[in-house]
Amino acid sequence: MVLFWRTLLAAPVAWRDRNKVFEQFFEIGNASLLMVCILSFFIGGVMALQTGPVLVERGLASAVGGVVGISICKELAPVMMSILIAGRIGSAMAAEIGSMRVYQEIDALRTMNINPIHYLVVPRITAISVALPLLVVFAILVGWLGGIFVCMANNRIEISFQGFVSGLQEVVQMKDVANGVFKSFVFAIIIGVVSCHQGLVTRGGPRGIGRSVTKAVVNSIVLIVIFDYVLTRILLT
Amino acid sequence: MNAPPANQKGVALTVRGLRKSFNGQEVLKGLDFDVRPGETFVIMGPSGSGKTVLLKHLIGLEEPDAGEILLEGQPIQSPEVLAKYRMAMVFQSGALLNSLTVGENVGLYLSEHRLKPPEEIARIVAQNLELVGLKGTEDKMPSDLSGGMKKRVAIARALVIEPQLILYDEPTSELDPLSAVVIGEEIVNLQERIHVTSLVVSHDRDLAFGVADRIAVINEGRILAIGKPEEVRNHKDPLIQQFLHANFNKEALKSGVHLKQ
Numbered sequence: 001m002v003l004f005w006r007t008l009l010a011a012p013v014a015w016r017d018r019n020k021v022f023e024q025f026f027e028i029g030n031a032s033l034l035m036v037c038i039l040s041f042f043i044g045g046v047m048a049l050q051t052g053p054v055l056v057e058r059g060l061a062s063a064v065g066g067v068v069g070i071s072i073c074k075e076l077a078p079v080m081m082s083i084l085i086a087g088r089i090g091s092a093m094a095a096e097i098g099s100m101r102v103y104q105e106i107d108a109l110r111t112m113n114i115n116p117i118h119y120l121v122v123p124r125i126t127a128i129s130v131a132l133p134l135l136v137v138f139a140i141l142v143g144w145l146g147g148i149f150v151c152m153a154n155n156r157i158e159i160s161f162q163g164f165v166s167g168l169q170e171v172v173q174m175k176d177v178a179n180g181v182f183k184s185f186v187f188a189i190i191i192g193v194v195s196c197h198q199g200l201v202t203r204g205g206p207r208g209i210g211r212s213v214t215k216a217v218v219n220s221i222v223l224i225v226i227f228d229y230v231l232t233r234i235l236l237t
Numbered sequence: 238m239n240a241p242p243a244n245q246k247g248v249a250l251t252v253r254g255l256r257k258s259f260n261g262q263e264v265l266k267g268l269d270f271d272v273r274p275g276e277t278f279v280i281m282g283p284s285g286s287g288k289t290v291l292l293k294h295l296i297g298l299e300e301p302d303a304g305e306i307l308l309e310g311q312p313i314q315s316p317e318v319l320a321k322y323r324m325a326m327v328f329q330s331g332a333l334l335n336s337l338t339v340g341e342n343v344g345l346y347l348s349e350h351r352l353k354p355p356e357e358i359a360r361i362v363a364q365n366l367e368l369v370g371l372k373g374t375e376d377k378m379p380s381d382l383s384g385g386m387k388k389r390v391a392i393a394r395a396l397v398i399e400p401q402l403i404l405y406d407e408p409t410s411e412l413d414p415l416s417a418v419v420i421g422e423e424i425v426n427l428q429e430r431i432h433v434t435s436l437v438v439s440h441d442r443d444l445a446f447g448v449a450d451r452i453a454v455i456n457e458g459r460i461l462a463i464g465k466p467e468e469v470r471n472h473k474d475p476l477i478q479q480f481l482h483a484n485f486n487k488e489a490l491k492s493g494v495h496l497k498q
Contacts, residue, residue, distance in 0.1 A: 103335075105332050105335070108332035112394075113346075
């Protein structure tokens with residue numbers, strides 16, 4: 001909480017250091033985009049595969065698009081992408097900052113009167129809190145495509161492209177997409193704060209870095225799941 | 238931060254009753270000493286004697302349990318002192334930022350505090366790298382450098398700050414004798430050129446007696462002796478004599494006469 005508050009107070013620094021923010025932003029995008037595509041395509045496909053035959057058997061074929069669409073945009077894309085990013089980017093943040101801590105690079109910054117929170121934490125949290133919601137928008141679209149592909153290809157479902165899309169349009173509204181994107185924004189802040197904090201408190205040598213990375217990923221995932229429930233509860237009311 | 242006038246002399250450092258414990262174990266047991274402006278003061282002692290902990294207190298990375306550290310008579314932790322005087326530290330490992338090039342490392346202080354335009358920073362970086370004998374290495378990464386080169390880059394990074402007090406943590410550790418001499422010469426040259434106050438923490442006897450105006454010998458968190466190099470060399474304390482004359486002697490080892498005896 002302290003780190004989150006100090007980062008929030010230092011937020012104006014992000015504009016001054018926008019080059020560092022862009023650098024981090026592109027690093028997150030480059031490292032994750034392909035994984036996001038693969039993961040969300042198959043999540044969409046699995047959702048269609050699991051729900052499609054059941055709904056079709058009960059004469060609810062027109063609901064498949066809506067069920068798959070809303071599950072992906074409100075729940076699966078934000079949560080699964082956040083877990084992916086916690087593993088892919090959160091771990092890298094904790095490892096990088098942790099190794100800087102162990103090898104006295106952070107002490108060196110302090111002796112130069114450079115605030116490590118301004119220099120290391122603010123650009124990372126700013127970048128991830130922009131990048132993750134964008135990745136989630138992307139994941140939602142690719143997930144829907146995965147759903148469409150499976151519905152069209154699987155002979156137990158056999159729903160046309162038009163059928164899937166019209167079902168989706170019936171159920172999914174813009175506010176549902178915004179709901180998922182907002183969740184991912186909160187999850188991004190959780191990943192950034194937890195990972196940077198674990199990096200900054202790293203002690204010991206390579207073993208300490210390993211411990212920080214593990215804690216960063218595990219704590220981020222646990223908090224994502226807890227906050228997912230809390231946010232869902234709030235957003236439903 | 239205020240820029241000090243060019244060639245401003247070093248500052249006086251005073252340590253009074255400095256104490257520090259970690260997990261109930263007292264590491265610094267009431268240290269008292271003064272470092273005069275423009276002086277090269279060496280603190281030497283065996284590993285684990287509290288030298289690096291002392292240095293971390295001096296640069297503000299650790300808070301003392303008791304005692305005070307004064308820079309020109311004012312507490313070193315006060316924001317006014319930090320704004321008024323410039324300090325730099327050369328870390329034992331160099332502590333270069335591995336994600337930045339040598340040039341970016343050296344110019345980091347100026348670029349982060351936006352003290353100069355980029356072209357001016359590039360000129361200052363080149364100038365300081367040349368001073369430490371590393372001309373043209375701006376675009377190299379720290380991982381491409383040897384241990385000695387890293388330490389010289391760290392010195393160049395410290396020089397860019399135009400410090401009035403510069404702290405060196407084991408500047409010659411892990412270096413071959415030739416590189417150690419180069420680092421020692423850099424410390425002396427720097428002191429002569431900009432009259433900076435230098436505080437060197439080391440267990441390297443050759444370096445200590447080669448660069449020091451005065452030496453303090455520290456052991457188990459206490460100062461055993463302070464004085465000019467000759468005074469320390471002739472000090473009667475058996476621990477100091479043992480530390481100054483410790484040498485590996487294969488013949489003595491074979492005949493069972495060990496250092497501790």
